[in-house]
Amino acid sequence: MAALRHPTTPGMSDLAASSPIPERRAGSQAWWNAVNAWLLLLPAAVLLITFTHYPILATIRHSLFITRRNGTEVFVGLDSYQAMAADPIFWKALVNNFWFALGTIPASIALALVMAIWVNRNMRGRSFLRLAYFTPTVLPMIAVANIWLFFYTPDYGLLDQLRGLFGLAGWNWLGEPSTVMGCLIVMVIWKEAGFFMIFYLAALQQLSPDLDEAASIEGASRWYTFRRITFPLLMPTTLFVAINAVINSFKLVDHLVIMTKGGPNNASTLLLYYIYEVAFTFQDSSYAATLTVVLLVLLSAVALVKFGYLDRRIHYQ
Amino acid sequence: MFARRTMLMAAAFAALSMGAARPAAAVDLTMYYPVAVGGPVTKIVDDMVSRFEKDNPDIKVTAVYAGNYTDTMTKAMTAMKGGQPPQLSVLLSTDVFTLMDENAIVPIDGLVSDRSWFKEFYPAFMANGQIDGKTWSIPFQRSTIVLYWNKDAFKEAGLDPEKAPASWDEMVEMSKKLIKKDGSGNTTRWGVEIPTTGYGYWMLQALAIENGQKMMNEAGTEVHLTAPKTVAALDYWVDLSRKHNVMPAGSIDWATLRTDFLEGKTAMMWHTTGNLTAVKDAAKFPFGVAMLPAKEQRGSPTGGGSFYIFKSASPEQQKAAVKFIQWMTAPERAAEWSMKTGYVAVSPAAYKTKAMEEYAKGFPQATVARDQLEHAVPELSVHENGRIYKFVNDAVQAAVTGSQKPQEALASAQAQSDRVLRASK
Incomplete structure (x- = not known):
């Protein structure tokens, strides 16, 4: 279900570009928009990365290693x-x-x-x-x-x-x-x-x-x-x-x-x-x-x- | 200013640590406990625990019931990897290699002042737990497989109600007479049922022993599944349903088999003696308990669970755990436990207690499993036990459901086991 909830980001930069503001201000405006966008995305991104993306990568990595009884990891490639x-x-x-x-x-x-x-x-x-x-x-x-x-x-x-x-x-x-x-x-x-x-x-x-x-x-x-x-x-x-x-x-x-x-x-x-x-x-x-x-x-x-x-x-x- | 702050902090720390410190004497123990049979096992254990606590006010034991043996082992291992293992647990006596490999348990030798304590138990029960000259577990919830028979059904079939089958052939012959069918030819009572789920490896081992075959080596690094006599044992088991039609086809559930027997759906069943009291309390007909029938010899694997003490427990906790185990396995308690459940009391002294002697006089079925100990063999126990059990259980199920011939099924289990055990040699 999570897959369906992906936000469709509206074209923020288009909006900024079309407004008739002096160039220098337009530049800082775009920068602020980008910061804003990233800040808004941050909570979701942190959650996704911590609980979805990082575990996936860790799992893939773990599948290439075996853990010995004494706790040391040994690289075995595709053996598993x-x-x-x-x-x-x-x-x-x-x-x-x-x-x-x-x-x-x-x-x-x-x-x-x-x-x-x-x-x-x-x-x-x-x-x-x-x-x-x-x-x-x-x-x-x-x-x-x-x-x-x-x-x-x-x-x-x-x-x-x-x-x-x-x-x-x-x-x-x-x-x-x-x-x-x-x-x-x-x-x-x-x-x-x-x-x-x-x-x-x-x-x-x-x-x-x-x-x-x-x-x-x-x-x-x-x-x-x-x-x-x-x-x-x-x-x-x-x-x-x-x-x-x-x-x-x-x-x-x-x-x-x-x-x-x-x-x-x-x-x-x-x-x-x-x-x-x-x-x-x-x-x-x-x-x-x-x-x-x-x-x-x-x-x-x-x-x-x-x-x-x-x-x-x-x-x- | 700075000094004042330091003072305040020191005071806060002191207050905190005093709050955390408890009366020096109190030791908390968590014990995982598996339940594999019917009857009020949890109540019986809870009651014993609370009496122990009354005798030893400085020790507190929390019993956690985690399901059957496999579930409990899974929970213990997971808890250990999560950093919060129990301090002691009853687990299959056969899990010893796995627990040693995982570095989870301590030998009991170093925790007791007098090692002659180990000699009080039946050697057959100690066998699974003594490896490399060390004792890793103390038996408690121990059993052998016994044959339960319905005396009314025997009478009805014209058999001597006091005589159980003594040999494999006799069991088949009797079963054929015990079968009952209704008007439309459907079977309403089977001759015999041997459970195939959960502990199929255990039942197969019983048959193999009776056929004169051991199923593993002592080092726990080899299994003998394709030995001709093991295959013949599974052949016999499968023939009971496929050739002689005296046992239902398909898998037979461990947990509901007791109900089948109590409802008269089967005249005989093979089950752990741990179910004895539950059967006794619920049976509406006279029933008998016998040693398993012989092919070349009598025999049953021992079974059930022993106490283990975990390495991560503090020295005080380990000491308290030993105290608890000694209390639980003392002759009077072992006798009480045996009478309340049907499990075998773990020491000969328990059978010499007055209560037990009187109980056995009125209910001789209570000592059959113990008498069978002289024919008993340690239960299948190897490294990677969980995996090997699965391979053997799968093979048994493949054979009884007819999806593979016993020979093929066991050959595949042997090949898979060899691959897994290679690492342990």
């Missing part, structure tokens, strides 16, 4: 990266993360849009419905994981009790590599969709009703109106939501601690969870730094696509 390339758990986590992203992002966005359109109409119990859709968002992830753990517990969990009604045998939902990822994806969609719905709802309420009326006078079907008018106008929101969904698919790991610890056999492990394990359980901070660099590169790539490509293709009102 080679070890990472040979680490099957890293690849497993990366591939899992890909499927997790693919499973959660489109589905939660589509669901959010449908829900927003649904609760944007005039109907009875609208506030109640909105609240119901939004509730999963306010729950902490740990609580969510515990609730769903109850659904997925083999034999006496809710899902298996339902299966029992149809005479089906219990299924070990989180204990089977084939189903564990699907189970987690469904849970995360449930958790995320309500949050994204709020953004769509806000965007829908900004749209002018004139457009809808004009379209219906022209005889456009509802689907056509949605496809050619509503959805394109919602694109800025969709982009924002999509970026958030991508970031979340890399940073949501709390549920793993409660539900699977990444198992069985790493079938549900995600990159960030693996980083946590390496850093804190194995106390290997340099390898954790190496993995973190990969995560950084992935997320930077997402940001690049957003700013370099998508922003230019989207119509902002």
